[in-house]
Amino acid sequence: MIGMDIRLATASIKSSKVRSILTMFAVIVGVTGFVLVTTFIDGLKATIGEQISTYGDNLITVNSGDLTVTNDEGEIVGFNPLASLGGVYTLTEKDLSDIQALEGVEVAAPQMMVSASGTLTRKDNTYKGVFVIATNSQFPSSFNQKLAIGSFFTDEDNENGRKVTVIGSSLAEEMFPGGFGLGAQIEFKRQKFTVIGVLSEIEASSVSFGFDVNRMMLIPLEVGKSLNGGIASIQEIDIQAVNGTDVDKTVENIKALLLDNHGGEKDFTVLKQDQLVELTDSLLNYVKTASQVLAFVMLFVGGVVIALIMLITVKERTREIGIRKSIGGTNSNILMQFLVEAVVISWLGSLVGIILAYGIGLYIAGVSDITPVYTLRTLVTVVIIATLIGAISGIIPAFLAARKDPVEALRDE
Amino acid sequence: MKLIEVKNVSKIYGFGSATTVALDNVTLSIDRGEFVAIMGPSGSGKSTLMHVIGLLDQPTHGDLAIDGVEMIEQTEKQLAKLRRKKIGFVFQSFNLLPRLTALDNVALPLTYSGLSHIKRLKRAEEMLESVGLKDRQYYMSNQLSGGQIQRVAIARALINRPSIIMADEPTGNLDSVSGQSVMELLKTLHEKGNTIVIVTHDPRVASYADRILHMMDGRIETDSSGLDAPKEVEIDTVEEESAVEPIEQPTKKAKKTTKKSKRAKKTTKRKAAKKKVAKKGAKK
Numbered sequence: 178m179i180g181m182d183i184r185l186a187t188a189s190i191k192s193s194k195v196r197s198i199l200t201m202f203a204v205i206v207g208v209t210g211f212v213l214v215t216t217f218i219d220g221l222k223a224t225i226g227e228q229i230s231t232y233g234d235n236l237i238t239v240n241s242g243d244l245t246v247t248n249d250e251g252e253i254v255g256f257n258p259l260a261s262l263g264g265v266y267t268l269t270e271k272d273l274s275d276i277q278a279l280e281g282v283e284v285a286a287p288q289m290m291v292s293a294s295g296t297l298t299r300k301d302n303t304y305k306g307v308f309v310i311a312t313n314s315q316f317p318s319s320f321n322q323k324l325a326i327g328s329f330f331t332d333e334d335n336e337n338g339r340k341v342t343v344i345g346s347s348l349a350e351e352m353f354p355g356g357f358g359l360g361a362q363i364e365f366k367r368q369k370f371t372v373i374g375v376l377s378e379i380e381a382s383s384v385s386f387g388f389d390v391n392r393m394m395l396i397p398l399e400v401g402k403s404l405n406g407g408i409a410s411i412q413e414i415d416i417q418a419v420n421g422t423d424v425d426k427t428v429e430n431i432k433a434l435l436l437d438n439h440g441g442e443k444d445f446t447v448l449k450q451d452q453l454v455e456l457t458d459s460l461l462n463y464v465k466t467a468s469q470v471l472a473f474v475m476l477f478v479g480g481v482v483i484a485l486i487m488l489i490t491v492k493e494r495t496r497e498i499g500i501r502k503s504i505g506g507t508n509s510n511i512l513m514q515f516l517v518e519a520v521v522i523s524w525l526g527s528l529v530g531i532i533l534a535y536g537i538g539l540y541i542a543g544v545s546d547i548t549p550v551y552t553l554r555t556l557v558t559v560v561i562i563a564t565l566i567g568a569i570s571g572i573i574p575a576f577l578a579a580r581k582d583p584v585e586a587l588r589d590e
Numbered sequence: 591m592k593l594i595e596v597k598n599v600s601k602i603y604g605f606g607s608a609t610t611v612a613l614d615n616v617t618l619s620i621d622r623g624e625f626v627a628i629m630g631p632s633g634s635g636k637s638t639l640m641h642v643i644g645l646l647d648q649p650t651h652g653d654l655a656i657d658g659v660e661m662i663e664q665t666e667k668q669l670a671k672l673r674r675k676k677i678g679f680v681f682q683s684f685n686l687l688p689r690l691t692a693l694d695n696v697a698l699p700l701t702y703s704g705l706s707h708i709k710r711l712k713r714a715e716e717m718l719e720s721v722g723l724k725d726r727q728y729y730m731s732n733q734l735s736g737g738q739i740q741r742v743a744i745a746r747a748l749i750n751r752p753s754i755i756m757a758d759e760p761t762g763n764l765d766s767v768s769g770q771s772v773m774e775l776l777k778t779l780h781e782k783g784n785t786i787v788i789v790t791h792d793p794r795v796a797s798y799a800d801r802i803l804h805m806m807d808g809r810i811e812t813d814s815s816g817l818d819a820p821k822e823v824e825i826d827t828v829e830e831e832s833a834v835e836p837i838e839q840p841t842k843k844a845k846k847t848t849k850k851s852k853r854a855k856k857t858t859k860r861k862a863a864k865k866k867v868a869k870k871g872a873k874k
Contacts, residue, residue: 181701192689500685503646504699504746505674507667583646587685 182517189490189518190525200486201526203479204566208530208559209537211472215558216538216549218465223550225457229450233321235283235418236450237428239276239435241266241411244446244456256459267444268411270398273313275434281419281427284315288413289401297394298364299352307348308393309365311401311409317376319415325349326357327374335397343374347391363394366404370396424449476562479526480570487519487574498578499586512579519571520564527563531556592658593753593785594620594643599652601638601808612638613649614808620787622753625780627796628789630805636789637758639805643787644756645673657753674702678747682759684739686731686746692718693727696745703750717745721775737768744775748784755779757788761795773798 190197229236242265246255268287276285289311297304314332317323330341342363349357349372362369379390402409416431418424432447439445448456491498498511506514538549601613612635620626628636641647642654645661654661656676664672679685686695697714705713718727721741731739740760747755757776761769777798780786788799796802804812 180707188689496685497687500687501698502670503644503673503679503685505670505702505750507670507702509667510670510702584641587646587681 179513179517182514183521185514186518186521190522196486197522197525200482200522201479201529203475203482204523204526204563205479205530205533207472207475207479208527208563209534210475211469211562212531212534212555212559213537213541213549214465214468214472215555216534216551217541217547218461218468219550219552219555220548222458222461224547225461226454229454229457231321232450233417234450235420235424236320236453237416237418237424237431238446238448238453239268239272239414239416239431240446240448241268241413241444242446243443245448256456266410266412267439268414269438270409270411272435272438272445273411273414275438276414276416276431279427279430279434281422281424281430283417283419284318285414285416286312286316286319287398287409287411288312288415289398289405289409289411291396291401291404292365295365295394297352299361302352304348304351306392307365308345308390309396310393311396311398311404313398316395316415319417321417322379323377325375325377327359327372329374330395330397335399338399338403339397340368340370340400341373341397342370343376343395344372345376345389345391345393346378347389348394349375351392365394365396368400368404370394476566479523480566483519483522483567484570484574486522487515487571488577490518491515491574491578494578495581495586495589498581499583499589502581502583503587508579511581512575515575515578516568516571519575520567523563523567523570524560527559531559591622592619593622593624593656594618594787595653595655596639596643597653597655599639599642599649599654601635601642601647602650611808613642615652616808616810618803618810618813620754620785622785623780623783624801625777625786625799626788626801626803627799628787628803628805629791629793629796630811631791634805635808636805638808640756640758640787640789643754644677644679645669670702674699674750676753678750678752678755680740680743680747680755680757680760682762684731684736684743684763686739686743688731691728691730692723692734692742695731695742696749699746699750713749714745717749718742720748721745735768736764737771740764740768740772741775744772744779748779753785755784755786757786759790759792760788761790761792769795 244256266289270287273285273287276282291309291311293308294305295307295309297307313335314329317329324343325346327343329343330339334341344352344358344363352358352363353361357375358372359374361372363372364370376391376393376395398409416427418427428447428449435445435447436443501511501514535551542548596616596618599613599616600611603610603612614635616635616639618639628639630636638647642649643656645656649662652662656672659672661669661672686692687698690698693711693714696717697710700710700713715724715727718724721744723738723741723745726734726738726742731742734742744755744760747757755776760772760776764772773795776786776788786799788795790796802812802814803810
């Protein structure tokens with residue numbers, strides 16, 4: 178019976194192709210959006226997870242602001258990534274030096290964001306959107322990063338406020354095609370910096386929240402301070418614990434130290450590597466949910482469109498309903514026929530949406546480093562959503578169709 | 591044996607001063623194997639009577655029994671089931687579904703009987719063959735002539751082996767030649783023992799019937815019952831339970847119905863043909 182209903186529905190859809198495609202349009206767009214958002218954010222999560230894992234199990238990060246939601250026992254039960262949006266950097270140079278002095282801490286490097294979108298000039302060329310960070314000599318080891326060429330600035334460079342810089346691999350390629358530009362001068366905020374090193378390419382870099390970490394310019398912290406009116410505005414401190422030591426214990430020590438330094442106010446967040454993964458996941462889940470809500474709005478519109486078209490279809494096919502009743506179709510037969518038709522329209526739209534999303538996904542994966550991750554869960558969600566949209570939007574038209582009086586329906590022209 | 595029993599049936603539309611009496615206390619019984627024509631001017635209630643007997647419409651008052659089954663106070667679902675099993679409709683405007691092939695149209699009533707797709711198509715094919723349209727089974731209705739379409743519709747009406755075939759002006763949209771071939775087909779079905787009720791205002795069409803009812807203002811004015819109905823046919827078919835197995839020699843039949851031009855010449859000999867029916871019935 179259902180098989181027959183599906184055959185009838187496809188025949189009816191085929192007989193008015195243009196209308197069917199237009200009917201499906203909103204569903205197609207909604208499903209495409211839903212699948213793209215879901216698979217790409219899942220992909221992003223996987224990539225970032227991998228990227229963070231390259232920093233090693235001993236990585237501990239300290240961030241300004243309290244990003245975590247903890248229970249009474251101090252266990253992290255959730256994240257509040259929005260807390261970082263305030264832009265108030267609570268970490269100080271004293272925090273940094275105290276952490277460096279702690280037992281179990283191998284290296285600790287600060288990150289002072291001098292500019293998230295700086296403009297560099299070299300000769301007559303300008304380079305926009307560069308990520309300028311002031312840090313110390315321990316930066317490469319804090320992230321397990323190596324230099325492609327040259328050397329990193331030393332503590333001595335930092336203390337003397339020497340205007341030297343180490344740049345990311347993409348930036349180096351851009352500025353010095355075919356060479357590395359060691360010893361070259363680049364200008365930032367009217368200060369001339371000498372390039373002394375180039376970082377190795379950081380894998381899966383383009384996924385870092387829109388920043389290309391390979392377009393990074395690193396300068397000594399003291400120089401950064403001088404560009405910021407002498408104030409160190411530290412956003413983050415990245416720490417590598419001594420190998421083989423109890424990382425959890427070091428985390429606890431850091432927390433206690435910072436709490437003491439900050440007068441008992443927990444305006445910082447200390448995370449281990451795995452918690453960092455959780456944090457980025459939860460941040461991405463916010464983005465995912467927000468985008469999915471948009472897709473759902475589109476799908477809702479899709480449902481309304483299907484309902485309207487089904488109402489018109491029922492009206493147009495009044496005579497058919499009369500014929501079907503006269504040859505023995507029951508009200509529930511008629512109800513099912515139109516209900517199944519609405520669901521099939523929704524399914525077809527969703528199928529087109531999935532295929533479209535897959536195609537767009539292939540394209541985006543080709544031009545970026547993000548690979549979409551297709552999970553069974555995503556597929557099942559789409560199927561459930563499509564069925565619900567079809568059923569909900571089809572029920573009223575189908576009910577009206579079933580209720581039609583056969584004699585009057587047969588008279589319909 | 592009574593196949594249809596209509597007792598004191600009234601059908602009233604509207605309320606108060608806008609009340610229309612479509613059927614006014616009609617009592618009627620039709621035996622198995624009869625070929626009944628209901629005649630009358632438009633608005634006389636002939637279509638309403640047919641809709642009531644065909645279970646498409648419920649009477650306001652009165653009783654209706656088909657095959658001894660009381661039809662009043664059946665649920666919508668049961669009525670649909672009874673329509674499917676006991677009644678085959680043939681309409682003036684054919685009422686085929688335009689998006690389906692002739693074969694699918696004929697098979698349509700079977701979809702509500704829960705038969706498998708292959709069985710449905712097989713039976714529909716047999717039925718189309720019996721009305722001489724086997725070679726047109728994959729045509730859409732807009733590729734067929736009016737006469738052919740009506741024959742497809744008749745095949746559809748027959749597919750569930752109904753107790754009654756109800757035809758509402760079956761030749762109304764056809765030219766005289768196709769109309770005649772359709773009537774010849776109905777006549778043959780009647781000869782095979784089917785009960786046929788036909789609504790028409792065309793006396794030539796009504797002349798095929800062996801009983802003519804004239805309706806006026808919702809009442810049966812005259813009933814030719816017993817006047818020229820060949821009783822032999824009736825008696826003969828009563829013995830066949832559930833009447834049908836309508837067509838036995840399809841190929842012969844096909845030839846018959848496609849030879850329209852020959853048929854056309856025979857228009858004047860209709861009465862003679864009718865007597866022949868009686869004889870045929872007697873021979874059986």
